[in-house]
Amino acid sequence: MRAIQITEFGGPEVLVPAELPDPEPGPDGILVEVSRAGINYADTHQAENSYLAPSSLPMVPGAEIAGRAPDGRRVVAIVGGGGYAERAAAMPGTTFDIPDGVSDEAALALVVQGATAWVLLRRSVRMDPGESVVVHAAAGGVGTLAVQLARAFGAGRVIAVAGGQAKRDLALDLGADAVVDSAAPDMTEALVAANGGRRVDAVLDMVGGRVTDESVRALAPFGRLAFYGMASREDPEPVRLPNLMRFSTTVAGMWLPHAWTLPGDVVGQAMAELFAMVADGRLRPVVGGTYPLSEARRAHEDLRSRGTVGKLTLDPSV
Incomplete structure (x- = not known):
């Protein structure tokens, strides 16, 4: 599969296109065909190993994906890494069905940033x-x-x-x-x-x-x-x-990540309310741009320059 791999820490220049084997989901996991990968400002810290959670090399960055589950459902998921790729492994507990009327890009705007x-x-x-x-x-x-x-x-x-x-x-x-x-x-x-x-x-x-x-x-x-x-x-x-x-x-x-440890499925509550607000027009995710997967470096450069707005995504098909 096509992916972005980091083999040394640094700035946007360390995001390099690569051909890698498909990831192998864990016992309860699923393999998602990624239609869009979300870009977060935290990804820029992860690339230089200045994030709250230390990174290890080599790695495929990306913590959020939208796409198709093996049974055909449209899903959005938070993943532990590996999002900048054509396929990514996800766990049911951090995967949400995308309702009708909500685009993949909008769902990606919600799952972490929303x-x-x-x-x-x-x-x-x-x-x-x-x-x-x-x-x-x-x-x-x-x-x-x-x-x-x-x-x-x-x-x-x-x-x-x-x-x-x-x-x-x-x-x-x-x-x-x-x-x-x-x-x-x-x-x-x-x-x-x-x-x-x-x-x-x-x-x-x-x-x-x-x-x-x-x-x-x-x-x-x-x-x-x-x-x-x-x-x-x-x-x-x-x-x-x-x-x-x-x-x-x-x-x-x-x-x-600490919100997942709270009782009462706080993140699930948040996602349910956010999806409902988007579906009925009370909330408008701003999609600032979609970059080809091969141009992940440029996306990070634009993000770090503070020249972007809203949610940025990657398209793994190009």
């Missing part, structure tokens, strides 16, 4: 109706969905942060009440101004560096910031616990 946005809002910051919510990287895969979900869940004011006027216009079109330039020299001041002079209640942050530091300082009493990525590849300042007490604020971390 579930991430849902968990961030429902569990990490526990957004209450009427609260103000800041969404950093609002034109990205998680951000475009988080803006819409915050609005659907009853946010009083959704503030989208993005670079470039086209991205900010997209966020407004998706339901944001206000937009902030991601290059604002003082993010604290910019967020407070966008919230009408008041500090904000909840922040979803995957940027890191000074953006995280200044967003923490923009929190209102009992405000919460959920940190789920570090696109800048710059560490924020260490959080001082006395300051959390002094300002009655919370800083939380979120990594989606």
Whole structure:
């Protein structure tokens, strides 16, 4: 089968097309004919071995696939790796049937990034109706969905942060009440101004560096910031616990794999609600582009340059 293989860690240049044997599913697994493979920002970290879970070589990257199960069902799945290929092994517990009316690309937008946005809002910051919510990287895969979900869940004011006027216009079109330039020299001041002079209640942050530091300082009493990525590849300042007490604020971390350990099938709940919202038009996944499998390197280059919007996918047939 055609696949993308990494044999040394590094930047996008390490993503190399290769011919490999079909993967062998485990005892309960299935072999999926992949129609589209999802691209996540986490994939860029995995390629350079800077992700939360260490990588080993050689590897086929890719944690999400959509395609056909052996019995013909359209499915979307989270996989432990191997997604950038014509075929991939999946497990039933992390595989979902794609409903009629939901495209493969839309399903891929939901299975990691949609579930991430849902968990961030429902569990990490526990957004209450009427609260103000800041969404950093609002034109990205998680951000475009988080803006819409915050609005659907009853946010009083959704503030989208993005670079470039086209991205900010997209966020407004998706339901944001206000937009902030991601290059604002003082993010604290910019967020407070966008919230009408008041500090904000909840922040979803995957940027890191000074953006995280200044967003923490923009929190209102009992405000919460959920940190789920570090696109800048710059560490924020260490959080001082006395300051959390002094300002009655919370800083939380979120990594989606932990959501699978929660009782009550939290990810299954998220996917059911997200599928229903897409099917009836309340949620619009933004598909930013589909690249040939052979051009995975270019996809990573575009993603790391922050020049993309929405969900990116690979087409294994070309």
